[in-house]
Amino acid sequence: MGGYNIPVGDPLSKRAVDLIFSATFMLTDLRMILRETAPAHELDERQRTEAARLLENLERQVGSLKQEMLK
Amino acid sequence: MKCGNGIEARQVNELFINIDPIQAGGRLTGDAIKAVIAYGDGYSVCDNCRKPNRLDCIAKPPIAEFHKDVAAWLNMDTARVMPGARRGFQAVAHTYVNKGDPVLLTSLSHYTEFLAVEGAQGVACEIPADNRHIVTPEATAVKIEEIRKKYGKDPVLALIDHVDYQFGNLHDVDGIAKVAHQYDIPVLCNGAYTVGTMPVDGKALGVDFVVGSGHKSMASPAPSGVLATTAERETEIFRTTAIEGDVTGRKFGIKEPELMGCTLMGATLVGMMASFPHVKERVKHFDRELQNNRIVLEALLSIEGTKILSEYPRKHTLTRVDTTGSFDRVAETHKKKGFYFSSALTDKGIFGLIPGATRIWKFNTYGMTEKQARYLAESFVAVARENGLTVAP
Numbered sequence: 001m002g003g004y005n006i007p008v009g010d011p012l013s014k015r016a017v018d019l020i021f022s023a024t025f026m027l028t029d030l031r032m033i034l035r036e037t038a039p040a041h042e043l044d045e046r047q048r049t050e051a052a053r054l055l056e057n058l059e060r061q062v063g064s065l066k067q068e069m070l071k
Numbered sequence: 072m073k074c075g076n077g078i079e080a081r082q083v084n085e086l087f088i089n090i091d092p093i094q095a096g097g098r099l100t101g102d103a104i105k106a107v108i109a110y111g112d113g114y115s116v117c118d119n120c121r122k123p124n125r126l127d128c129i130a131k132p133p134i135a136e137f138h139k140d141v142a143a144w145l146n147m148d149t150a151r152v153m154p155g156a157r158r159g160f161q162a163v164a165h166t167y168v169n170k171g172d173p174v175l176l177t178s179l180s181h182y183t184e185f186l187a188v189e190g191a192q193g194v195a196c197e198i199p200a201d202n203r204h205i206v207t208p209e210a211t212a213v214k215i216e217e218i219r220k221k222y223g224k225d226p227v228l229a230l231i232d233h234v235d236y237q238f239g240n241l242h243d244v245d246g247i248a249k250v251a252h253q254y255d256i257p258v259l260c261n262g263a264y265t266v267g268t269m270p271v272d273g274k275a276l277g278v279d280f281v282v283g284s285g286h287k288s289m290a291s292p293a294p295s296g297v298l299a300t301t302a303e304r305e306t307e308i309f310r311t312t313a314i315e316g317d318v319t320g321r322k323f324g325i326k327e328p329e330l331m332g333c334t335l336m337g338a339t340l341v342g343m344m345a346s347f348p349h350v351k352e353r354v355k356h357f358d359r360e361l362q363n364n365r366i367v368l369e370a371l372l373s374i375e376g377t378k379i380l381s382e383y384p385r386k387h388t389l390t391r392v393d394t395t396g397s398f399d400r401v402a403e404t405h406k407k408k409g410f411y412f413s414s415a416l417t418d419k420g421i422f423g424l425i426p427g428a429t430r431i432w433k434f435n436t437y438g439m440t441e442k443q444a445r446y447l448a449e450s451f452v453a454v455a456r457e458n459g460l461t462v463a464p
Contacts, residue, residue: 025105032101035083037441039420 016068023061026054073247083422088154088443091423092389092421096288096433098269099342103290106345107338115337116185123325126333126340137344144351145266145281147299151309151327152285152335152343156263159282159298160230160327161190163259166308167228168193171386173218175229175256177206179237184230190417196226198247203382204238206231208246215254225254231278233271234264238381239389239433248277257304263287264389266297267350268437269357279304285339290346295339364388364436365442370448375461376400380431388437401458412454419450 033047043051074080081090084098099107110116119131127138142150154161160183168174168191176184177198188195198214200206203205211229216224229251234241248258259280265271266283267290273281285295300308311325326332335343364385371377376396381389409427416424424432436444455462 021109024108028101028104028108030106031085035098036443038085038443039087040446 004064013068016065018066019061019065023058026058026061029056030054072128087417087422088439088447089422089424090434090436090447092239092433093287094423094433095388095437095439096264096290097284097286097293098290099292100290100346100349102345102349103292103342106305110338110341113235113337117336124179125325125327132341132342132344134344135178137347140296140347142299145271145283145297145299146275147157147271147281148302149305149309150297150299151330152340153282153296153298153330154334154339155286155294156261156282156284156296157187158294159280159296160184160187160259160261160333162298163257163280163282163308164188164191164193164228164230166329167191167257169227171222172227173224175214175218175220175226177232177235178243179204179206179232179234179235179240180230181236181261181263184232187230187450192341193227194222194263204235204240205382206235206247206379208243208250211247211250215250226251226256229256229258230261231258232261232263233266233276234262234387234389236264236389237433238391239385239387239435244276244278248280249347252277252288263296264387268354268360269387271297273299273301276379280308285343289343289350291343295343295413355369360388360437361385361400363439363441366441366444367434367436367448367451370452373452373463374398374455375463389433389435391431391433393431395430397455398458401460402429403459411458415454415457416422416450419453421447421450442452 030051033043033051034041037043037047072080089095089098095128096210112306116129116132116134120129125159126134128135138150142148164174170192172193173196174188174193175198176188176195178200180197185195196214196218198206198210201210215226231244231247232242233244243258251258259282260273260278261274262271262281263284264287264324266281267288271281281299281302283289283297285291286293308329309327312323315322368385368390371392372379374397378393380391380393398412402411405411409429412427412429413424413452423434452462
């Protein structure tokens with residue numbers, strides 16, 4: 001656990017881990033949108049809506065992660 | 072951007088349309104990428120390995136269930152995951168081929184099929200493809216009779232490509248298997264380009280083994296693959312160990328020697344499992360893939376002097392073309408010589424053509440969207456026009 005000051009077994013540390021995975025998976029979903037729109041990355045309406053939803057959730061997850069890991 | 076010391080983060084599939092003939096069907100799904108992130112550590116699938124301590128028996132993650140699902144999906148009786156299709160060829164050849172035994176391959180077989188036969192000290196006997204680059208049951212029968220005369224015995228195994236890597240042509244595996252079985256020759260169907268891209272039914276093909284490639288056609292990390300077989304052959308190929316240490320008396324449970332025990336023990340397997348629901352779904356829509364392929368081929372054929380060397384109309388998306396009469400003519404006088412072609416495509420965001428190739432080359436449209444297929448088609452035409460080639464309206 002190094003310098004994170006999160007004791008092993010603390011349920012809050014599990015939350016931080018979950019947030020990291022969840023955020024990484026959202027980034028993966030964004031990555032897939034880039035793949036299916038390569039090379040110009042011109043997003044259609046559906047892709048734009050999905051990207052906006054993912055980015056909004058991602059911001060929320062990163063905010064929570066900040067609280068968990070830097071408290 | 073680096074992802075390790077001296078390792079550039081690979082962004083090919085994010086920045087380009089990838090037409091590399093061997094890469095198209097192996098690009099990961101989003102779920103596979105997530106699984107690789109979560110299971111990247113070495114023995115990551117072994118956390119809950121309990122007796123009888125074998126990969127295909129692990130319940131969590133659901134590896135045992137995955138094995139059953141793969142066998143059912145291929146309409147075979149049992150399946151194992153392998154480190155690539157080539158290890159499937161190797162396991163089968165090692166089981167059935169002895170020194171000097173003739174083995175049926177084809178004139179379009181992949182080199183790893185030859186190496187599998189070589190490793191078992193067999194003799195490679197190629198069924199010649201006809202002038203359409205198709206391997207037929209008739210040619211198979213002729214070859215078997217030739218082998219009988221030459222070696223005084225029948226081939227002990229036939230390794231037949233469902234779709235070959237050279238032309239992407241679909242071969243009559245069903246008909247070939249019927250001929251081979253008349254001589255009691257077990258048949259392995261090499262589905263490296265079909266298992267995971269289009270429907271494959273092992274029983275309908277009448278084969279003893281179906282081999283698939285995870286990294287070539289099942290949206291999986293390398294090296295991964297499957298080897299599926301019938302109930303009749305199961306106990307031969309997946310026989311369990313009988314060896315015993317003479318000092319310790321140790322035995323090794325139900326490990327399978329042809330698999331060297333457990334095969335894919337981490338991210339490769341879980342990546343494959345994560346892609347599997349998507350793969351099962353995508354094979355049902357192979358017609359869309361052929362439609363996209365047609366869009367690109369019609370554009371290429373509109374460029375004067377271009378020929379399709381694969382069977383046409385296409386039955387698979389891997390396609391071999393001859394542009395000696397079109398793009399290669401430009402190379403003769405272009406300051407970049409043959410490199411102008413791949414360079415122009417790269418500038419348009421297209422990856423996968425061998426740099427310098429302007430005569431005979433292959434590409435694969437599998438997995439692209441219709442929009443990407445249209446863009447690729449337009450790009451070929453644009454490069455032709457930019458270089459003064461004649462394009463039909």
